[in-house]
Amino acid sequence: MFSFKDLSAAFSQRFNHSQFPLTPATLYEPCNYFLTIGGKRIRPILCLMGNELFNEIHEDAYHLAAAVELFHNFTLIHDDIMDAAALRRGMETIHTKYNQSTAILSGDVMMIQSYEELNKINGNYLQKILRIFNKTAKEVCEGQQYDMDFENQNQVTLEAYIEMITLKTSVLLAASLEMGAIIGGASEGNCKHLYEFGKNLGIAFQIQDDYLDAFGDPTKFGKEVGGDIRQNKKTFLLLHTLDVAPEEQKAQLHALMQGQASDKVQKVLAIYKACGVDAWANTLKEQYWQKAMEHLEAIAVVSTRKKPLKELADFLIQRDV
Amino acid sequence: MFSFKDLSAAFSQRFNHSQFPLTPATLYEPCNYFLTIGGKRIRPILCLMGNELFNEIHEDAYHLAAAVELFHNFTLIHDDIMDAAALRRGMETIHTKYNQSTAILSGDVMMIQSYEELNKINGNYLQKILRIFNKTAKEVCEGQQYDMDFENQNQVTLEAYIEMITLKTSVLLAASLEMGAIIGGASEGNCKHLYEFGKNLGIAFQIQDDYLDAFGDPTKFGKEVGGDIRQNKKTFLLLHTLDVAPEEQKAQLHALMQGQASDKVQKVLAIYKACGVDAWANTLKEQYWQKAMEHLEAIAVVSTRKKPLKELADFLIQRDV
Numbered sequence: 001m002f003s004f005k006d007l008s009a010a011f012s013q014r015f016n017h018s019q020f021p022l023t024p025a026t027l028y029e030p031c032n033y034f035l036t037i038g039g040k041r042i043r044p045i046l047c048l049m050g051n052e053l054f055n056e057i058h059e060d061a062y063h064l065a066a067a068v069e070l071f072h073n074f075t076l077i078h079d080d081i082m083d084a085a086a087l088r089r090g091m092e093t094i095h096t097k098y099n100q101s102t103a104i105l106s107g108d109v110m111m112i113q114s115y116e117e118l119n120k121i122n123g124n125y126l127q128k129i130l131r132i133f134n135k136t137a138k139e140v141c142e143g144q145q146y147d148m149d150f151e152n153q154n155q156v157t158l159e160a161y162i163e164m165i166t167l168k169t170s171v172l173l174a175a176s177l178e179m180g181a182i183i184g185g186a187s188e189g190n191c192k193h194l195y196e197f198g199k200n201l202g203i204a205f206q207i208q209d210d211y212l213d214a215f216g217d218p219t220k221f222g223k224e225v226g227g228d229i230r231q232n233k234k235t236f237l238l239l240h241t242l243d244v245a246p247e248e249q250k251a252q253l254h255a256l257m258q259g260q261a262s263d264k265v266q267k268v269l270a271i272y273k274a275c276g277v278d279a280w281a282n283t284l285k286e287q288y289w290q291k292a293m294e295h296l297e298a299i300a301v302v303s304t305r306k307k308p309l310k311e312l313a314d315f316l317i318q319r320d321v
Numbered sequence: 322m323f324s325f326k327d328l329s330a331a332f333s334q335r336f337n338h339s340q341f342p343l344t345p346a347t348l349y350e351p352c353n354y355f356l357t358i359g360g361k362r363i364r365p366i367l368c369l370m371g372n373e374l375f376n377e378i379h380e381d382a383y384h385l386a387a388a389v390e391l392f393h394n395f396t397l398i399h400d401d402i403m404d405a406a407a408l409r410r411g412m413e414t415i416h417t418k419y420n421q422s423t424a425i426l427s428g429d430v431m432m433i434q435s436y437e438e439l440n441k442i443n444g445n446y447l448q449k450i451l452r453i454f455n456k457t458a459k460e461v462c463e464g465q466q467y468d469m470d471f472e473n474q475n476q477v478t479l480e481a482y483i484e485m486i487t488l489k490t491s492v493l494l495a496a497s498l499e500m501g502a503i504i505g506g507a508s509e510g511n512c513k514h515l516y517e518f519g520k521n522l523g524i525a526f527q528i529q530d531d532y533l534d535a536f537g538d539p540t541k542f543g544k545e546v547g548g549d550i551r552q553n554k555k556t557f558l559l560l561h562t563l564d565v566a567p568e569e570q571k572a573q574l575h576a577l578m579q580g581q582a583s584d585k586v587q588k589v590l591a592i593y594k595a596c597g598v599d600a601w602a603n604t605l606k607e608q609y610w611q612k613a614m615e616h617l618e619a620i621a622v623v624s625t626r627k628k629p630l631k632e633l634a635d636f637l638i639q640r641d642v
Contacts, residue, residue, distance in 0.1 A: 027466040078429060082422040101403040101469055104425060108399060108432070109462040115436055116455045123448050127440055134437045141430040145348040148422055 001305060002057075004312050007048045011041060014062055015069065019113060030094050030106040031113075034077055037091045042316075043176045044069045049312070050180025050194060053305055061183045063120040064129065068176050070114035071133075075140055077107035082148065121183070129179050136175040143168025150234050158239050162203060170202025193295045197309070200292035205316050207285040210235040214269060215278055226265035232257045236284070241275045249274065289317055322626060323378075325633050328369045329362060335383055336365070336390065340434060351415045351427040352434075355398055358412045363637075364497045365390045370633070371501025371515060374626055382504045384441040385450065389497050391435035392454075396461055398428035403469065442504075450500050457496040464489025471555050479560050483524060491523025514616045518630070521613035526637050528606040531556040535590060536599055547586035553578045557605070562596045570595065610638055 002010070019035065020028035044065030051061040079085075080093040081103050087093060095103035121129060146164040150156045178195040186194070213228045214237055228235050242250060249271050256264055256271075272278065292313065296306055323331070340356065341349035365386030372382040400406075401414040402424050408414065416424035442450060467485040471477045499516040507515070534549045535558055549556050563571060570592050577585055577592075593599065613634065617627055 024463055024466045024470065026470050027463060078425050081425060102466075104399050104402060105462055105466055107429075109459055111429070111432060112455055112458045112462065115451070116459075119448055119451045119455060123444060126448065127444050130436070130440045134433055134440060137433045138430055138437075141426055141433065142345055142348060145345045145423075145426055149345065149347050 001052060001308055002048075003308055004045055004049075004315070007045045007052075007308075008041060011044050011048065011062070011065055015041075015044070015066055019066070019070065020109075026098075026102065027106055027109060030098050030102050031110055033097070034073060034094055034106070034110075037089050039089070041069060042312075043072050043172060045312075046173060046176035046198065047180040049309055050177035050186075051184040052180075053194070053299070053301060053309065054181060054184030054186045054190070058183050060121045061180055063117045064179055064183060065176075067114040067117035067133070068172070068179075070110050070117060071137060072172065074107045074110040074114065075144070077103055077110065079144060081107075082144070125182050128182055132175050132179055132182075136171050139167045139171045143171075156234050156239060158236070158243065161234065161236065161239055165206045166199065166203060169206055170199045173202040174198030187300075190299050190301070193298045197292050197295040197299075200288045200295065201313055201316065204285045204288035204292060207236050207281055207288065208317060210237055211278070211281045211285070214272060226269075229265045229268045230260065236281055237272055237277050240280055241272055241277050244277075244280075245271065245275050285317070289313075322373060322629055323369075324629055325366055325370075325636070328366045328373075328629075332362060332365050332369065332383070332386055336362075336387055340387075340391065341430075347423065348427055348430060351419050351423050352431055354418070355394060355415055355427070355431075358410050360410070362390060364393050364493060366633075367494060367497035367519065368501040370630055371498035371507075372505040373501075374515070374620070374622060374630065375502060375505035375507045375511070379504050381442045382501055384438050385500055385504060386497075388435040388438035388454070389493070389500075391431050391438060392458060393493065395428045395431040395435065396465070398424055398431065400465060402428075403465070446503050449503055453496050453500055453503075457492050460488045460492045464492075477555050477560060479557070479564065482555065482557065482560055486527045487520065487524060490527055491520045494523040495519030508621075511620050511622070514619045518613050518616040518620075521609045521616065522634055522637065525606045525609035525613060528557050528602055528609065529638060531558055532599070532602045532606070535593060547590075550586045550589045551581065557602055558593055558598050561601055562593055562598050565598075565601075566592065566596050606638070610634075 015035075018028075018032050020031050022028065047065040047068055048057055048061050051057050076088065077094050080088060081095050081100060085093055086096045093103070094106060098106075118126070118130060118133060143164055143166070146160070147168055150161070150164065174195045175198075177198040178191050181191045181194050210228065213225065213235070216225050218225045227233075228238075232238075238253075241253065245253065253268065253271055256268055261267070296309060296313075299306065336356075339349075339353050341352050343349065368386040368389055369378055369382050372378050397409065398415050401409060402416050402421060406414055407417045414424070415427060419427075439447070439451060439454060464485055464487070467481070468489055471482070471485065495516045496519075498519040499512050502512050502515050531549065534546065534556070537546050539546045548554075549559075553559075559574075562574065566574065574589065574592055577589055582588070617630060617634075620627065
């Protein structure tokens with residue numbers, strides 16, 4: 001069994017060379033540039049781990065991993081346009097560095113390239129994997145659409161928010177594991193448990209992300225703390241507070257959201273705490289974590305094989321925050 | 322053997338219902354709207370004809386036809402954003418009717434849907450078809466990129482222009498025929514001839530389109546005559562004229578292109594005619610038409626089976642202009 005670090009190195013060795021032709025450079029150079037921005041490459045590693053949970057890693061798992069990473073990067077390129085984001089991980093986004101048309105088109109061609117990688121997979125399970133991949137790809141688009149829709153809605157239920165982040169983020173993590181497991185020869189039942197493990201882990205991770213954006217230690221959290229609050233982003237914390245806060249605090253919250261007072265973050269955090277939203281978020285995260293662990297437990301392989309996945313989950317979810 | 326009209330009716334009957342789920346309506350309603358704008362559905366019919374040239378039409382050819390039409394519409398949605406086109410066939414484009422983010426995302430999901438249609442095709446030739454489809458899809462993106470690049474270049478060779486329109490338009494026509502032929506069980510050699518027939522026909526069609534935009538009969542030509550000239554579009558006609566015109570006329574042409582004089586179209590046309598570009602364009606079109614016909618001729622099936630394709634080619638290329 002390989003650790004996350006081992007798999008990450010093995011994947012990078014194969015993936016970190018140009019995925020694209022040389023010409024037209026105006027199309028493919030931006031694609032190569034964007035891939036150098038990097039990221040933790042969690043999704044491709046999940047493909048490899050899904051495979052290795054059941055069997056030695058097959059060459060096809062690397063093609064799948066590349067396809068998933070290319071697809072993920074395509075979504076980032078287009079999301080950056082829609083969100084008008086100038087930077088990603090401190091680097092210029094494609095529409096900033098080049099122009100918008102280039103960003104649209106290089107995203108498109110990156111998606112096509114991901115299907116090209118998928119088409120290198122053994123024909124025996126290609127259709128099954130394509131079915132999951134296509135379903136997931138559509139769900140990711142739906143999640144992005146819901147996310148944009150929510151920004152224009154006054155009221156969003158917690159349920160709808162969980163559905164949105166599930167589609168936008170969790171299903172691709174879940175599907176990466178499941179498709180890897182198919183290559184590993186896993187049974188239908190084991191595949192489903194692995195999918196549910198990934199999905200619930202993804203939701204727990206997103207709850208944590210929302211939590212850390214508000215309550216995180218600024219010296220440890222990668223991003224500026226309070227960014228979501230300043231932008232009035234509909235997060236787990238805000239939605240729950242609007243649900244449970246007494247009328248007076250709700251009114252204060254709405255008033256704070258109208259402006260950009262210098263003490264906005266501080267005052268909103270005070271309301272969050274008064275409503276006990278920090279403890280609530282931890283409990284909610286714990287519930288999804290538990291569900292994830294139950295599904296991991298239910299997979300019918302010897303528990304030593306599950307160690308890398310358990311370690312990755314522990315790494316992603318800092319259970320003491 | 323079915324005529325274009327028969328095949329068109331058969332395809333429409335299957336295709337003209339919603340291709341997409343109901344929710345989120347903000348994502349899928351624009352997709353359905355765009356498909357109602359219609360078009361001649363030439364590409365899906367080419368898929369069916371490619372199949373029928375060799376064998377009875379198989380259900381898979383309809384899935385392929387739907388995939389190709391969805392892919393084509395995805396490219397139109399994104400091209401409309403890049404070209405800032407407000408209307409298509411007299412109807413509002415998606416980014417005009419809704420907004421740009423919706424246009425990006427509904428284009429994305431339409432491309433994914435086209436792969437979902439492909440995945441309904443028999444596994445025996447799925448990989449072969451996917452390989453052609455992916456290659457062609459990338460080429461179409463490359464063609465669009467070259468087209469945008471050319472707008473910012475002072476000099477474009479005729480050769481580069483032909484390569485651009487081949488990628489942007491002809492390869493998808495050619496691949497539609499070839500992929501249909503694969504479903505029909507055609508041999509490698511026959512597939513290649515059919516591909517070349519489609520590719521050369523597409524180039525001839527584009528030369529004709531450029532010609533008609535300048536010299537067409539306004540009562541017969543669907544679009545406003547002279548649009549390309551007003552926009553200084555680099556067409557076959559302009560590129561050739563810049564190639565062959567004496568220095569004096571070249572200078573006049575450049576001067577005319579700097580402005581939007583009321584007699585710009587008339588004066589540019591006079592230069593085109595003085596340079597004999599109208600006769601040249603007809604000869605060039607005829608050359609590609611001849612190549613197309615030679616490849617059609619070379620396909621090893623009884624000539625009666627080729628009748629619908631020959632009729633379609635005659636319909637597309639009005640050889641008397």
